[in-house]
Amino acid sequence: MAKIDYKRSGVDVEKADQFIKDIGPFVTAKKINKVSAFGSLFDFKNIAKNYKNPVIVSSTDGVGTKLKLAQKFKAHQGVGIDLVAMNVNDIICLGAKPLFFLDYIACGKLNPAVLKQIIKGVSLGLSQSNCSLLGGETAEMPGMYKADEYDLAGFCVGVAEKGKIINGLRMKAGDKVIGISSSGPHSNGFSLIRKALNKEEIIRYKNSLLKPTRIYVKPVLALLSSYRQKTIKGIAHITGGAFYNKATKIVPQGLGLAIDKKSWRPNNIFRKIQKKGKLNQVQMYSVFNMGIGLIVIVDKASAKKILTRLNRSFKSYIIGEVVRSKEKLLLG
Numbered sequence: 001m002a003k004i005d006y007k008r009s010g011v012d013v014e015k016a017d018q019f020i021k022d023i024g025p026f027v028t029a030k031k032i033n034k035v036s037a038f039g040s041l042f043d044f045k046n047i048a049k050n051y052k053n054p055v056i057v058s059s060t061d062g063v064g065t066k067l068k069l070a071q072k073f074k075a076h077q078g079v080g081i082d083l084v085a086m087n088v089n090d091i092i093c094l095g096a097k098p099l100f101f102l103d104y105i106a107c108g109k110l111n112p113a114v115l116k117q118i119i120k121g122v123s124l125g126l127s128q129s130n131c132s133l134l135g136g137e138t139a140e141m142p143g144m145y146k147a148d149e150y151d152l153a154g155f156c157v158g159v160a161e162k163g164k165i166i167n168g169l170r171m172k173a174g175d176k177v178i179g180i181s182s183s184g185p186h187s188n189g190f191s192l193i194r195k196a197l198n199k200e201e202i203i204r205y206k207n208s209l210l211k212p213t214r215i216y217v218k219p220v221l222a223l224l225s226s227y228r229q230k231t232i233k234g235i236a237h238i239t240g241g242a243f244y245n246k247a248t249k250i251v252p253q254g255l256g257l258a259i260d261k262k263s264w265r266p267n268n269i270f271r272k273i274q275k276k277g278k279l280n281q282v283q284m285y286s287v288f289n290m291g292i293g294l295i296v297i298v299d300k301a302s303a304k305k306i307l308t309r310l311n312r313s314f315k316s317y318i319i320g321e322v323v324r325s326k327e328k329l330l331l332g
Helices: 013-022 066-072 076-092 112-127 190-196 199-204 217-226 242-247 268-277 281-287 300-310
Strands: 054-062 097-107 132-140 150-161 176-181 232-237 255-259 292-298 316-324 329-331
Touching (some): 066 150, 076 217, 076 232, 097 112, 112 132, 176 300, 217 292, 217 300, 268 281, 292 300
Parallel strands (some): 097 132
Antiparallel strands (some): 054 150, 176 292
């Protein structure tokens, strides 16, 4: 029997250690401990001073099968941004400020050049969120993944004032729904996209499909710092489940969202997907964000001012209102 060791079995520990050293500059949180540890430390004391009753908010998510296209077209940096966006955008829906982020990368064979691009994307996404990269894990798993395959997961922690958590409970009929535009499909629906479009069409539309998920942290936190909870009633990140499940997730019993789909123009890529896949309206609005990546439900009296403010960052629209209804979504 031939001599074996861990490296011959497909796991290169030395290469992994070198990769960790190489990405050290991307770890942006101030170190508390001077030596390596088995966990990451975060000094919460100074931040907690700004809150009367701070509550920790957490989120974990991945990029999904968009990774298939990223790997095919070697667009690794963009999915690093996606990974951050999928987590920090969820955090802000509760009115929380993202604090720190950890990533998990699993791969068939450790390719430092590829992994550095991913971490660079993570760093870019975190810079858009004023959030720190605290640490992570890289797992080389031959036999589980092909040599050129990898999977990503992220974990984010934020903080909110307990009395100012955005939970939708103050929502009432007449409140307005503001939709903030997306950059494209973001990181949802790619299993369906890969069925709806053929190989040539995926190549043709790759730039639209691979646009990184838009990060809404800064404009939303700025909005929350200027308006009271009575004005900002609810925030929803339009991801998997889209309008039928994600937009309505924050709506209390007895109320629904009356959404006018004519109030904005979906990105062209969605029309291509719908046409090529022969998908109906329910399918499209159940899977894709259709050009609206985040919704903010606000008091009617402040809607126009808030819309003007949000438009300074990303194109935004009043796309509907809250109504009394047994149905959670009325799409017209």
